[in-house]
Amino acid sequence: MPPATTYTMLLMHIVGARPNFMKAAPVRAALEGCPTFTQLIVHTGQHYDDNMSQVFFRDLGLPRPDVNLEVGSGSHSVQTAEIMLRIERVLLEHKPGVVLVYGDVNSTIAAALVAVKLGITVAHVEAGLRSFDRSMPEEINRIVTDRIADMLFTPSQDGDENLLLEGVSPDKIYRVGNVMIDTLLRLQGRAEERWPFLPRTLRLPDAVPRKQNYVLVTLHRPSNVDESAYLARLVETLTDISRHLPVIFPVHPRTRERLRAAGISVGGEQLYLVDPAGYLDFQALQKHAAVVITDSGGIQEETTFLGVPCLTMRSNTERPVTTSLGTNRLIGSDLDSLKLHVRRILEGERPAGKRPPLWDGHAGERIAAVLAAHFASRDVDTATKT
Numbered sequence: 001m002p003p004a005t006t007y008t009m010l011l012m013h014i015v016g017a018r019p020n021f022m023k024a025a026p027v028r029a030a031l032e033g034c035p036t037f038t039q040l041i042v043h044t045g046q047h048y049d050d051n052m053s054q055v056f057f058r059d060l061g062l063p064r065p066d067v068n069l070e071v072g073s074g075s076h077s078v079q080t081a082e083i084m085l086r087i088e089r090v091l092l093e094h095k096p097g098v099v100l101v102y103g104d105v106n107s108t109i110a111a112a113l114v115a116v117k118l119g120i121t122v123a124h125v126e127a128g129l130r131s132f133d134r135s136m137p138e139e140i141n142r143i144v145t146d147r148i149a150d151m152l153f154t155p156s157q158d159g160d161e162n163l164l165l166e167g168v169s170p171d172k173i174y175r176v177g178n179v180m181i182d183t184l185l186r187l188q189g190r191a192e193e194r195w196p197f198l199p200r201t202l203r204l205p206d207a208v209p210r211k212q213n214y215v216l217v218t219l220h221r222p223s224n225v226d227e228s229a230y231l232a233r234l235v236e237t238l239t240d241i242s243r244h245l246p247v248i249f250p251v252h253p254r255t256r257e258r259l260r261a262a263g264i265s266v267g268g269e270q271l272y273l274v275d276p277a278g279y280l281d282f283q284a285l286q287k288h289a290a291v292v293i294t295d296s297g298g299i300q301e302e303t304t305f306l307g308v309p310c311l312t313m314r315s316n317t318e319r320p321v322t323t324s325l326g327t328n329r330l331i332g333s334d335l336d337s338l339k340l341h342v343r344r345i346l347e348g349e350r351p352a353g354k355r356p357p358l359w360d361g362h363a364g365e366r367i368a369a370v371l372a373a374h375f376a377s378r379d380v381d382t383a384t385k386t
Contacts, residue, residue: 009097009375011037014087015065016046016107018056019180019298022279023102023125025060026182026364036372037098042090044083044107045070059279060183076106076137083110091118098123098375101145104138104297104318109145116148125179125367127152128159129297129318138297142318151374153367155179155301156321156356176366177358180298181305184283185361191283201281202274208246209285215245215342216289220252223333224295224313228262230333235264237335238293239271241342246270248285250277291345293338300328305355309345311338327353 011031013024024041031037043065057064069086071079083106091099091114099115101108102125115122127146131139146152146163154160155178163173199206208214217238225231238247251259251273259266266273277285286292286302291309294300300319303310304326315332322328329351331338345351358366 008038009036010094011039011371012091012094012096012099013039013041014044014099014101014107014111015041016044016071016083017103017105018279020102020105020107021056021060021062022183022298023179024100025062026179026186027100027125027367028062030364030368031371034368034372036375040067040094040096041065042067042087042111043069044087044110045072046079046083046105046107055278059187080106080110083107084114087111088114088118091115091120096120098371100125101149102126104129104141104145106137106141109141112145112148116150121151122149123151123153123367123371124149125153126155128154128161128163128173130162131316131318133316139318151370153363153370155363156319156358158320174366174370175358176370177360177363178301178305178356179363179367180301181359182361182364183279184302184305187280187283188287191280191287194280195284195288198281198284202248202250202272202277204248204272204274208270208272209248209288211288212290213245214289215241215247215291215293216285217247217249217293218252218299219249219293219295219313220255221295221314225255225258228258228264231258231262232264233335235259235266235271237338239266239269241339242269242271244343245290245346246272249273250275250282250285252276291342293342300326301359303327304353305359307353309350311341311345313338321356325354325356327351 013028015021015024028039031039045068067090071082098121099111100123101112112122124145129142133139152163152173154173154175160173160175198209219225241247287306289308292299292303293311295313297319300310300312300317300322304322307327310328311331312328313331317330
């Protein structure tokens with residue numbers, strides 16, 4: 001009697017930037033061993049610097065990508081177009097049954113557009129987030145991806161509501177929780193092990209950092225770093241804050257280039273500019289900070305989960321649950337307000353917050369269960385014989 005023939009569907013994860021890696025890791029892990037799928041990771045190369053890419057694969061335990069498109073940097077249009085050109089060849093060669101895209105970067109919209117035009121099912125992880133600010137390129141990526149995706153995995157109730165208001169069918173929407181928190185919880189112990197080594201790793205004085213005795217900063221958005229005059233005042237403000245408490249600033253390559261181009265020198269006091277930290281090092285820094293100053297969406301979520309005060313240098317957020325339930329506060333571009341909020345936090349006025357529903361470390365498992373149930377009865381013509 002001939003051996004039994006089984007069929008599995010190829011599921012392709014598309015990643016390109018650090019937030020994608022953190023979101024893909026728990027989904028991939030949850031799908032391991034699922035008989036419905038084989039998995040393949042495609043890295044677009046949107047983040048190509050080792051500190052922005054490969055170190056995160058190592059920290060997160062992700063296997064090396066099966067395919068690396070090596071796109072590199074460029075304007076939004078050039079980068080998106082180059083990803084589309086290169087990923088089409090990969091999709092045509094491997095013929096996946098479903099493509100998973102993550103978050104709101106250029107890799108997300110580029111892969112979704114190509115896949116949907118080829119008739120491939122597209123699932124969007126972290127769907128439904130809206131800042132309602134179309135001057136942000138990420139907002140355009142979110143809106144378009146959600147309009148063309150077949151399956152929409154949302155992290156919180158506001159994501160569901162946004163999609164429904166835009167006319168998305170409820171049948172496409174699955175509230176699963178926050179996959180970023182899955183990764184944070186899984187690696188908390190390893191991150192804590194990094195704490196004693198951070199002064200050496202980050203080339204800081206031995207007395208820095210100490211728990212709850214420093215400010216952590218991460219800024220990279222154009223609204224904060226592209227205008228030289230404002231960037232100079234921002235650095236001056238951080239220098240003022242550092243007179244009261246050390247300020248640790250892992251500098252995004254984009255921000256470092258803007259500082260260099262503007263001729264802004266940083267030195268003196270206790271303002272420490274360091275290279276971008278790996279995932280584990282950054283989580284250790286974040287957990288023990290007195291306050292975090294950021295313009296990153298993911299950090300708003302992580303600080304909310306950790307209960308760490310967060311001051312966001314933006315006038316809006318696509319993650320409103322971090323301000324309604326969490327520890328996040330929007331500062332906008334008001335640098336006097338930033339100094340005031342930092343002072344109040346250091347004086348003990350820490351914002352009360354709680355963890356949003358379903359931010360429990362099991363979002364990846366929920367996504368895997370939905371995908372397995374959805375595709376279990378798919379026709380074998382869309383699958384690969386094994």
